[in-house]
Amino acid sequence: MARFVLNRALKAVLTIWIAITATFFLLRLLPGDPTTLMVEGDMTPEMRAALLKTYGLDQPLLEQYVSYLRELLHGNFGISFRQIQPVTDILLDRLPWTLLLAGVAFLLTIAVGIPIGVYAAAHRGRWPDKLLQGFGIGGHALFVPSVAMLLLVYLGAKLGWFPIGGAIDPDTRGAAAYLSLAHHLVLPVASLVLVQLGPYALTLRTNLIDVLGEDYIRAARARGLSGRRRLWKHALRNAILPALTLMGLQLGTLVGGAVLTETVFAYPGVGRLIYEAVGQRDYPVLQGAFIMLAITVVVANALTDLLYAVLNPRIRL
Amino acid sequence: MSSPLVTDPAAAAVPVQEVGPGTRSAWRTFLRQPSGLLAALVLVVMVLLAVFAPLIADEPGGTGADVLRAPSGGHWFGTDDLGQDIFAQVVWGTRTSLLIGVAASLIAIVLGTAIGLASAYFRRVDAIGTVVTDVMLALPTLPLMIMLAAIVSPSVWTLTVIIGVFAWPEVARLIRSQGLVVSAMPYIDGARVLGASGWRIVTREIMPAVVPLIVVSVLLTASRAVISEAGLSFLGLGDPDAWSWGRILLNAQRSGVVAIAWWQTLFPSLAILLLVLAATVAGMRFNDIRDPRRNGG
Numbered sequence: 001m002a003r004f005v006l007n008r009a010l011k012a013v014l015t016i017w018i019a020i021t022a023t024f025f026l027l028r029l030l031p032g033d034p035t036t037l038m039v040e041g042d043m044t045p046e047m048r049a050a051l052l053k054t055y056g057l058d059q060p061l062l063e064q065y066v067s068y069l070r071e072l073l074h075g076n077f078g079i080s081f082r083q084i085q086p087v088t089d090i091l092l093d094r095l096p097w098t099l100l101l102a103g104v105a106f107l108l109t110i111a112v113g114i115p116i117g118v119y120a121a122a123h124r125g126r127w128p129d130k131l132l133q134g135f136g137i138g139g140h141a142l143f144v145p146s147v148a149m150l151l152l153v154y155l156g157a158k159l160g161w162f163p164i165g166g167a168i169d170p171d172t173r174g175a176a177a178y179l180s181l182a183h184h185l186v187l188p189v190a191s192l193v194l195v196q197l198g199p200y201a202l203t204l205r206t207n208l209i210d211v212l213g214e215d216y217i218r219a220a221r222a223r224g225l226s227g228r229r230r231l232w233k234h235a236l237r238n239a240i241l242p243a244l245t246l247m248g249l250q251l252g253t254l255v256g257g258a259v260l261t262e263t264v265f266a267y268p269g270v271g272r273l274i275y276e277a278v279g280q281r282d283y284p285v286l287q288g289a290f291i292m293l294a295i296t297v298v299v300a301n302a303l304t305d306l307l308y309a310v311l312n313p314r315i316r317l
Numbered sequence: 318m319s320s321p322l323v324t325d326p327a328a329a330a331v332p333v334q335e336v337g338p339g340t341r342s343a344w345r346t347f348l349r350q351p352s353g354l355l356a357a358l359v360l361v362v363m364v365l366l367a368v369f370a371p372l373i374a375d376e377p378g379g380t381g382a383d384v385l386r387a388p389s390g391g392h393w394f395g396t397d398d399l400g401q402d403i404f405a406q407v408v409w410g411t412r413t414s415l416l417i418g419v420a421a422s423l424i425a426i427v428l429g430t431a432i433g434l435a436s437a438y439f440r441r442v443d444a445i446g447t448v449v450t451d452v453m454l455a456l457p458t459l460p461l462m463i464m465l466a467a468i469v470s471p472s473v474w475t476l477t478v479i480i481g482v483f484a485w486p487e488v489a490r491l492i493r494s495q496g497l498v499v500s501a502m503p504y505i506d507g508a509r510v511l512g513a514s515g516w517r518i519v520t521r522e523i524m525p526a527v528v529p530l531i532v533v534s535v536l537l538t539a540s541r542a543v544i545s546e547a548g549l550s551f552l553g554l555g556d557p558d559a560w561s562w563g564r565i566l567l568n569a570q571r572s573g574v575v576a577i578a579w580w581q582t583l584f585p586s587l588a589i590l591l592l593v594l595a596a597t598v599a600g601m602r603f604n605d606i607r608d609p610r611r612n613g614g
Contacts, residue, residue: 137597
């Protein structure tokens with residue numbers, strides 16, 4: 001067990017380190033001078049030199065890299081160009097919202113996707129299955145902001161069922177605050193789930209159909225177990241683990257979708273921060289946001305793998 | 318961003334078939350299916366719109382007198398808050414979306430095929446290639462592309478390169494898994510015994526066997542690239558001199574007319590949906606023809 005955990009943790013750290021290193025060098029080797037992005041209008045050579053010195057950009061590349069890594073290890077993501085405050089503080093303000101949004105969407109996709117996938121597998125070739133196949137293929141073509149705007153216009157603006165922006169009503173307290181939180185979460189989460197659900201349930205259905213062809217299912221049938229029991233107790237148990245891994249692999253896409261959803265609904269997470277930072281060309285914030293999201297995704301992925309190992313009886317830890 | 322794919326429709330690598338149906342009959346099979354024909358038609362119409370955009374509509378720009386008009390005979394898709402014609406914007410946006418989609422997908426295919434094939438045949442390359450592919454697949458691509466696009470000034474070509482460079486891992490994984498199957502076949506051993514070099518085996522013996530898969534990948538990668546381009550443009554990282562579907566949506570978002578002018582968000586959204594759906598369906602149908610055992614499955 002300890003060995004497995006250690007291995008997986010090492011792999012996660014390695015991935016994060018590669019991401020940090022690659023972005024560091026990419027950003028510095030790309031054409032474009034960051035100082036020109038910081039000051040509007042003309043800049044004297046002295047001003048430019050002073051700015052470069054302030055941000056340590058006059059040092060040799062390798063030294064910059066080492067000190068950048070050292071600072072990162074201490075949780076320092078640098079200083080924002082526009083809002084003169086540490087990027088770490090800005091990010092930590094926003095990250096919980098993105099975690100909430102993406103986390104709820106993640107769990108909901110699994111919770112809704114599994115029954116849909118099982119139902120379609122059980123009715124293979126009939127209309128529920130055909131419907132899922134259409135939804136599964138069509139899901140690839142859904143553009144997150146389009147879905148988000150559609151929900152915002154109809155369920156938010158026209159019908160007024162849900163708030164059209166923000167994450168919480170600041171005037172609420174106690175239970176009302178939680179209710180307001182959940183109320184604001186509905187449309188952003190729905191946009192993400194709608195986009196992910198079809199392809200996810202379709203893959204699940206295909207996995208399940210493969211499992212249903214295996215010998216132990218035939219044996220169960222020979223023993224006289226009912227179709228429903230074979231499906232829900234025997235087949236699902238083996239299909240549910242790949243379903244978890246599958247969703248783990250989707251985390252990167254889910255986070256990308258969250259960036260777009262948050263932008264549409266003015267949801268105060270890291271994604272909306274990225275949108276604002278793009279407008280201001282605030283690149284320490286962009287770099288910090290990417291690294292923060294990368295760490296989130298890699299850690300969540302590692303946790304998914306661990307859960308898989310714990311739940312899978314074939315792996316004895 | 319990679320599109321919200323849970324699985325690549327072609328990712329389930331299937332054993333290579335010995336001799337596929339001839340190219341001509343493959344095309345006939347493809348077009349005989351209603352979904353294949355429809356997908357091909359949509360793609361052809363899109364290409365025609367892109368090529369002949371200047372003949373169909375004037376390039377949108379400036380301000381017009383008719384502000385925020387609903388769709389009508391004069392303005393098929395309505396107008397935006399500056400009085401520009403949305404139909405013209407969508408038609409001109411087709412150019413950017415298709416161009417970036419196709420060009421980025423070509424970059425991704427070349428990189429992905431090279432890395433995937435090399436990984437499939439050379440053990441040492443595989444060790445590094447797999448690690449790099451896994452790392453790239455594990456990272457959230459959209460924030461990464463956003464960061465790079467914000468640093469270099471966004472233009473059609475920089476966007477193409479950025480999207481292409483981050484879309485190859487899916488292709489590499491697909492090609493590698495298929496390439497591994499081919500590498501293990503007796504005729505590859507035969508070529509080696511006859512003294513063929515590694516380069517020759519990869520390019521002359523293994524590559525032809527994965528060509529149908531490459532065709533499928535082009536379509537699927539292009540559809541992902543179109544979604545990525547729309548995402549970047551929607552976040553304000555599009556080429557400021559070129560119309561794009563994402564930019565129309567961004568304009569609606571910025572001018573705060575999303576709730577009023579439904580036409581400004583509906584039509585570019587439909588365009589994205591249609592193009593990506595057509596490319597995906599075409600890719601899947603092509604995949605079915607490549608492997609007859611999957612037909613009707």
